[in-house]
Amino acid sequence: xxxxxxxxxxxxxxxxxxxxxxxxxxxxxxxxxxxxxxxxxxxxxxxxxxxxxxxxxxxxxxxxxxxxxxxxxxxxxxxxxxxxxxxxxxxxxxxxxxxxxxxxxxxxxxx
Amino acid sequence: xxxxxxxxxxxxxxxxxxxxxxxxxxxxxxxxxxxxxxxxxxxxxxxxxxxxxxxxxxxxxxxxxxxxxxxxxxxxxxxxxxxxxxxxxxxxxxxxxxxxxxxxxxxxxxxxxxxxxxxxxxxxxxxxxxxxxxxxxxxxxxxxxxxxxxxxxxxxxxxxxxxxxxxxxxxxxxxxxxxxxxxxxxxxxxxxxxxxxxxxxxxxxxxxxxxxxxxxxxxxxxxxxxxxxxxxxxxxxxxxxxxxxxxxxxxxxxxxxxxxxxxxxxxxxxxxxxxxxxxxxxxxxxxxxxxxxxxxxxxxxxxxxxxxxxxxxxxxxxxxxxxxxxxxxxxxxxxxxxxxxxxxxxxxxxxxxxxxxxxxxxxxxxxxxxxxxxxxxxxxxxxxxxxxxxxxxxxxxxxxxxxxxxxxxxxxxxxxxxxxxxxxxxxxxxxxxxxxxxxxxxxxxxxxxxxxxxxxxxxxxxxxxxxxxxxxxxxxxxxxxxxxxxxxxxxxxxxxxxxxxxxxxxxxxxxxxxxxxxxxxxx
Numbered sequence: 001x002x003x004x005x006x007x008x009x010x011x012x013x014x015x016x017x018x019x020x021x022x023x024x025x026x027x028x029x030x031x032x033x034x035x036x037x038x039x040x041x042x043x044x045x046x047x048x049x050x051x052x053x054x055x056x057x058x059x060x061x062x063x064x065x066x067x068x069x070x071x072x073x074x075x076x077x078x079x080x081x082x083x084x085x086x087x088x089x090x091x092x093x094x095x096x097x098x099x100x101x102x103x104x105x106x107x108x109x110x111x
Numbered sequence: 112x113x114x115x116x117x118x119x120x121x122x123x124x125x126x127x128x129x130x131x132x133x134x135x136x137x138x139x140x141x142x143x144x145x146x147x148x149x150x151x152x153x154x155x156x157x158x159x160x161x162x163x164x165x166x167x168x169x170x171x172x173x174x175x176x177x178x179x180x181x182x183x184x185x186x187x188x189x190x191x192x193x194x195x196x197x198x199x200x201x202x203x204x205x206x207x208x209x210x211x212x213x214x215x216x217x218x219x220x221x222x223x224x225x226x227x228x229x230x231x232x233x234x235x236x237x238x239x240x241x242x243x244x245x246x247x248x249x250x251x252x253x254x255x256x257x258x259x260x261x262x263x264x265x266x267x268x269x270x271x272x273x274x275x276x277x278x279x280x281x282x283x284x285x286x287x288x289x290x291x292x293x294x295x296x297x298x299x300x301x302x303x304x305x306x307x308x309x310x311x312x313x314x315x316x317x318x319x320x321x322x323x324x325x326x327x328x329x330x331x332x333x334x335x336x337x338x339x340x341x342x343x344x345x346x347x348x349x350x351x352x353x354x355x356x357x358x359x360x361x362x363x364x365x366x367x368x369x370x371x372x373x374x375x376x377x378x379x380x381x382x383x384x385x386x387x388x389x390x391x392x393x394x395x396x397x398x399x400x401x402x403x404x405x406x407x408x409x410x411x412x413x414x415x416x417x418x419x420x421x422x423x424x425x426x427x428x429x430x431x432x433x434x435x436x437x438x439x440x441x442x443x444x445x446x447x448x449x450x451x452x453x454x455x456x457x458x459x460x461x462x463x464x465x466x467x468x469x470x471x472x473x474x475x476x477x478x479x480x481x482x483x484x485x486x487x488x489x490x491x492x493x494x495x496x497x498x499x500x501x502x503x504x505x506x507x508x509x510x511x512x513x514x515x516x517x518x519x520x521x522x523x524x525x526x527x528x529x530x531x532x533x534x535x536x537x538x539x540x541x542x543x544x545x546x547x548x549x550x551x552x553x554x555x556x557x558x559x560x561x562x563x564x565x566x567x568x569x570x571x572x573x574x575x576x577x578x579x580x581x582x583x584x585x586x587x588x589x590x591x592x593x594x595x596x597x598x599x600x601x602x603x604x605x606x607x608x609x610x611x612x613x614x615x616x617x618x619x620x621x622x623x624x625x626x627x628x629x630x631x632x633x634x
Binding site: 028029030033047048049050052053056071073075076077078 | 127128130131132134135137138139141160161162163164166167170171173
């Protein structure tokens, strides 16, 4: 089964994180990772640690914000949420992703 | 901003990151336990799906701060350690650079005071001096005769104009007699220059007109002869054995006039031109007319105006005097910017001096570069090790440059202290005809110059050795063992070049006293 697992494509992790936060709302890193794994039905091979550099990057861009909070099992956890400009960015990136994937699938079908 | 702050809040941010990652891993472990794994297996599986914690932290840190500043701080810490390891080398290098930078900054402080800063007078950029010329007698400009000062001062191009003449007085009473330089100045001259007395007052128009015997002291003579006695005001001193009443003392920064051809005065009296003085023609042209141009009046227009006045003066000579003059004699006049007249003669001397100390600094650079090169041979192993651990060439060059700039910054700091100390003694050492020496001080511009010179110096003497050392290193990467022969040849070549630079300066060094002697004569 492991040979069927895909690596996360360069640059797509940001979009996944944004979309996840859009769907789930305020969430910590663990929650985001779980959601991505779940949705991909464990086909995606995600080193969950790589999420964190992506989170700082997004926060520096001003697309997400973070604050400390308490988790379901009463532990201190850092929660991330989408900002207004993050929401705009999500729309823009979704569009460009759809355009790209449409081109790709047309190209691949044509072969 | 956040990224900048991140540099200083490193420890706290690291702890927060630890907390965040631990929370994630613990959550993974819990989940695995719930799925029925053994505790060991659960931990192992959690670590596997999380990936390398250290790599994540590393990537996170690189993202968080501003990497450039962080490496800079790192390099600085490292450099400081390296420099402390060899105190003899560091001490000699810093001292060499301090002397070079100190000398350069000192001379720059003179250039700054004399040439760059505006004169310490009101409306200084519009102050001009009236000059006359009789081409028939020679190209040398001359001063103005007593009656003509009145004509020139009346001109419309001046907002205000005053006149003065230097004269030697015998000063006696209160101690032994001495000869001093006195300035006879029109009453409006000091107010026009914006020069206020330290104590007392300046002359009134009435005192000028009525030839009242009053005198203003310079700070210099007040200090030297009267021990800064505040009760001097109102007392009489003897000038040419006539009593003059002291009415004020000028501040130490007021040194006037300072023309290459006119010594600054020790005291001043009202101009009070006598009837005899006003009756001469072209005789004894020893008076100066100083005016402030009206805003918008150009030097050319003012000069044309002066020329008209000169022609009018010539036309008004009585017939018998005119007959005695050659028929083709022409009296010309023009105005020249006051500052240019004041400092023009010192320009060459000062730039020569600046060039000389600049050379001195270059020598200091060459010497330090040489020392760095010879040391880089002993540091080869260290650099090779760092390269082996993954430092790129650019990174090594940056490290070595940080070291040399730190060195020059320390040298510069010490140099500024030296300059600060020397500028106090400098006024006495400069030839007497350099004006404005009382304005010399280490101000913001001099400090900025010193800092810029320090950084440039560091890059200058550090670059060649840094490149050489890192290049050496590239070929030395073959092993940590003995230095290869061809790199040694290359460093030798650079070192030989530096020695040549040094040697080529030697003749200049012999020439320097000659240059100094020459420049004393320029003005």
